[in-house]
Amino acid sequence: MTRQEAEKVLQQRFKLPRFYDEQWETIEKIFKGERVLLIEKTGFGKSLCFQFPATLFDGTTVIFSPLIALMRDQVKKLTALGISAKCINSEQTSEENSQIINEAKSGKIKILYIAPERQENNEWIEATRQMNLKMVVVDEAHCISVWGHDFRPAFRRIINLVKLLPSGLPVLATTATATKRVEQDVAQQIGGNISKLRGNLMRDNFKLFVVKVNSEDEKLIWLGKNLEKLPGSGILYTGTRVATEIYSKWFEHLKISSTAYNAGLDPESRIAIENGLMNNKWKCIISTNALGMGIDKPDIRFVIHTQIPQSPIHYYQEIGRAGRDGQPSYIILFYNTEDKKLPEAFIEGGRPSIKKYEKVIAAVKAELLGERDLMRRTNLKQNQIRIIKADLIEQKIIRQLANKKFEYIFDAPALDTKAFEELRAAKTKDLDSMIQYVETTESRMKFLCDYLGDSSNHTFTNCDNTGEKKIVVQVTPEWTEKLQAFREDYFPELTVESRDSNIVNGVASSYYGVSNVGSALHRSKYEGGGDFPNFLVSLVLKAFRKKFGQEKFDLVVYVPPTSSGDLVKTFATTVAQILKFPISHNLKKQRQTSEQKVFENSYLKSDNVKDAFTLSEPNEVNGKSILLIDDIFDSGATVKEVGRILTTFGAIKIAPIVIARTVGGDLV
């Protein structure tokens, strides 16, 4: 097929006038059955390079993509063009996925998007044997490389798959963010005489700013004052989920329309938010980096970071979604020297101690274990187990079977800790480069391009070092007061609702680590400081009013203690007296439990409290609404278990309220 002929088809099927040269170059190679690594910036039109040939093949093209949002988005667009495209992912029901698999088997689907994790699914593997496969695409191919910013172990298997594909079957790997090192790593792993095509990565419609601040307050204040002044809608990236919540409440307080998005949301909420973003429903979406990549919205007008990312490549990836339409877009990074600590902690503490690795190896050597049992055997946190298992799989010490269990490999090598050190050194260097981006007095775009191995002679005038006015934060008393008022009126939510319990979401009077609440609790609980101080009572009452207003509860119940005596009893009694609700002293422990804080993961915490409680007056809660009081909320396992027990005794509503909620295990 000549380019001219192809463009005719392009006009009919895709309603696009012509190919860019790099697109056609890629497509020609695909038609020849070659393997190609294509590195082009976001918005270039990489997808067309596989979508176009896929429509001409008499079989199915499979696209591995880690981003469910992006899959959904592309499927929607292709379907609108009358091209049969579907995606299989974990957010659809298994019936939906099975249905799509069946369609693929009978040759009804031209373009099939799947997540790399699907390669672990038996039904999928069975189905592939009956599919007429014509091309394999690896989207976001930087995820293959541990030297990239987003290495994903599931991609390891995709590489193994690609190596097993017969010669002559076209393979396309695409990414918008790859340094030279990542490029080489990816190309080498895919192998098979792969050709590399790299476009230029500069984005001259970006207006790049770095705002140096001295505190978190300055970030909140500048954004409160200026967010509405920015054009269009955009994304605000924070460093943690808690920060996401705080910014979101702050904007809510200021009546700026925004919504929070994080990895913990259920699929329906995510989809609703993605759709809302597409329709400019909010001024901004506040997110940890869970979002960011998947959404194909051409007119994102600003991307703001309140927290410095781990490396320039993370940063380039995250800002990459802005301004795909080529119109001016604001790219703002806040930086307080303190902020370095978070990525540093990720790098330093991101890897568990060698001892923990050895614990996992020993456990897996002794028996075949799933993740849950492994957590129980080792008393390690889930995220640590996941890091360890990925490393051990990478080092060929253990493997994960189709039934998800971990197996020790016969004749496995010893743990190679040198690899960890190398990786840590590389990450530290990346973070240093990110700090250099902040400190540079030269063109910021050029800095990013150089970092990505894209040397450009272009003269840039698109940042606060090259012509744009610098942003300086001015703190006025008016705004300091606004912030203070917000702080006093802000209470963390306890998300505990579940289908099989009448418990509802509750509230905490504060985060544990923030303000003086945590230290007051610690003094009373562990330093013999006597009853909880009065200011905690008024804080809890305030939180109650904010969350539940004038609502009446039939009964106050408190969680019986493990080792800290009557602190909670006394506290709950005071609160009940003030609110004028009757109090029950009949929730009892029917067996000894350990303190929750000794358990590192939620499975062991749940095991610890499972069936630990009972009511000595079984009829007392029947048909009643209950206000449930405890001091500290960590994993929520205790509160949820009490909610379950009270539900079985007939309580119609259980609303938890606690003094403090911990943030990611900061409890000591």
Add this chain to the structure above:
Amino acid sequence: MNNEATYWIALAHLPRWGHLKINTLIIKFYHENKISIEEFFNLSESQWRTDYQLDEKQISDLLQAKSELASNAFLAESFFNQGFELIPIVLPGFSKTLKGNLKATHSPAVLYVKGNKKILEEKSIAIVGSRDASEIALKFTDNIAKLASKEYKVVVSGFAKGVDKQALDSAINYKGQSIIVLPQGIMTFDSGFKKYYSQITNGDVLVLSTFFPKAPWRAELAMARNPIIYGLADEIYVAESAEKGGTWSGVVDGLRKQRKIFVRQPTAGEKNANLLLIQKGAVPVDFDGNVVSKAYNTTINEQVSIVQEPNESESIDKKIRSAFNGRPLHANELLAKLGMDWTVKKLTAYLKKLDFIEIVKEKRTNLYKLKGSGDSSQQTLF
């Protein structure tokens, strides 16, 4: 080699081709024309027709297999990810015992395994018998497995009830090594991998199958597995056989293939077909596996390597084989024929380790000959 796995899976399971046809093709492209399996698959149809004399039916089978390669890659990836391995017949890791016993006619083109592959290189015995074997047959099995484990011989068994299971459990119990030969595809053996988890991870058990990895258990596969058990073993012991069924037909098949098969000498009044097998040419043995009667005269199959390997000991072995012309030789005669600068002592020590050399006592000296009928060594098959 992993990169070619999809091609090997496709070739090994060409429908209704049979081992000989597949192996003949492998000999031709791999050993004679020296091309890889990938290159073979990428030849044109006309090359298949003219260079390989394939007929239209065969070409259409190959084309079909070729069109399924991409789909099979997904299965192969899942296969490797779960720690299974594939050993094509052309690789040194393929069991030499199996090749020697089954030759191109009966050898499977690939072995699917999980566990310690080195076990395939060890001396091995198979203990076979009924699923509902008598107490004494099970005790015999236990004893033979014990003796074998003491001598570092691997116990090969078929993972059926009765004798098979006893052989495996005993070998494990006596800290010996075992090969489990499956009557099903290796990816359908989850419960077994769970049960023998520690033995497999310790390197004491190798699980092996020759069937398509996802094939479920079928009676035909159980039958087809028997020759593999016999083929993997240097020595075969029959604990108990009925006059029909898997053990019976397996032993009869083995005898027809000229294997030496040891059968437990039954005690008076036992109701089984052991004596019948002895009459058919099997060798009676006592409880400890010692031959109880010399009244047999069967030819023993020779062990032939059907892989060309470049390493030194392999070429010495080849020289040794070709040095014999049918008659037993003294060590110094052999040394002279070989023209090597070894001492006689070194050579005799070396000869004792070779599985294709038999020692014949003549008065007080040892003579050496090729195992089997004493004819000249067979050329490498492929």
